[in-house]
Structure formats: structure tokens, C-alpha cells
Amino acid sequence: MQYQTIAEAYRDLEQVTGRLALTDRLAELLAGTPAGLLPVVCYLCQGLIAPEFAGVDLGLAEKLAVRAVGTATGTDSGQVTVLVREIGDLGQAAEQLLTATAAGRPAALTVTTVVDTLHQIAAAQGQGSQGRKLDLLAGLLAQATPLEARYLLRLVTRGLRLGIGTPTILDALAQVHAGGRAKRPALERGYNICCDLGRVAAALVEGGLAAVEQ
16 A cells, blocks of 8 residues: 555545544545555554554654755755745645655655654664664655655654544544444444554454454
């Protein structure tokens, strides 16, 4: 599954208003997601790459992300900082720079590549770790389309701002995999017990509502 598909859904969710419209667009994304990737996509919609209790921290300050944008676009970090101040959003600044330098770049990043690389960024510790994080993020951005870059950077700096919360994701999961939104309470109960949206999603697609309830 391409990360561009996620980025396009994020873009649409940003533009949509109203809970039902948000749920329908999210349901469209989840319906097109392979079962094996559903837990990961649910985490991504929460702005995470793992359940919150797992404490996975990317350890990426905005200054480092700015340097990664500069490296990936061949732009001086100072110029990137100025553009971020003007626009007010690092993701949109990167999108603008990549539109100027890589507008025709085909969508090649997969969801698996993005999430695996973000886990490597989180795991980088100790001496030289900041340089490793910088290289990994810059490497992702060097392959990203402008739209993908916008949301990659918002994800790593914890500023996704999609206007959806976990209840909306549960609604969409119920709509696609449980026969309708009326089944959401069973999913919500499972989530409240395990606090792991990916685990709920995996149980649902593997064994239906009975598996979630168990």
C-alpha cells in the first residue's frame, strides 16, 4: 500500500467538516487497506506508529526536522526556517519546497517503508543518534511526493491535526468491518480495555466482533 494513499486521505479529512463526512472518508481509506496493514493505518490515523502506552518516541525536535527538509530539498536550513515562519507549518513549507524541486516525482513510498523507517528513527539512541535520525528522515523526504512530505513532517513533529479522534476511527472500523456504526460500542469497549486500536482492528478483521469481545 502506498503512503500517497494515506496522504490523500489526510488531505481530504483536513478539508471535510462534519462527523459523518469524516467517518465516510476514513471508512473509504480503511476499506482499501489490506488486512495486514489495518492496525498500522489505524495508528497512523491517531498520529502514532504504535499504541500510545508503548512509549515510542521519535525524539525529533522541529530543528532537526528542518535540517532534514533542507538536506532533502537542497535548501539552506536558514531558508527553510524563514519559510516555516512565513507559512506557519513545517509540513506545508516542505510541500512547497518539494513542489519546486520534485513536482513530478512518482509516488514510490510504501506505508511499510515509512513506518519501519520511523521505528528506526525512534530506536536511534546514544552517540551519533541525532545524525542517524537526520539521515533517516532526510532519506524518506528525498523519496516523498510533496503531499507525502507535508504529512510525514506533521506526523514526526506530532502535529497531524486531522480533526478526527479515536471514536471516529472506531466508527469507520465498525462501518467497514462490523456491519455498521451501530456496532461501535463493542469496539469501544475492547479499546477501553486494551488501549490498543491496532489490536482491536486486527482482532476484528481476523475473527469478527466475537474476537473483539473475547
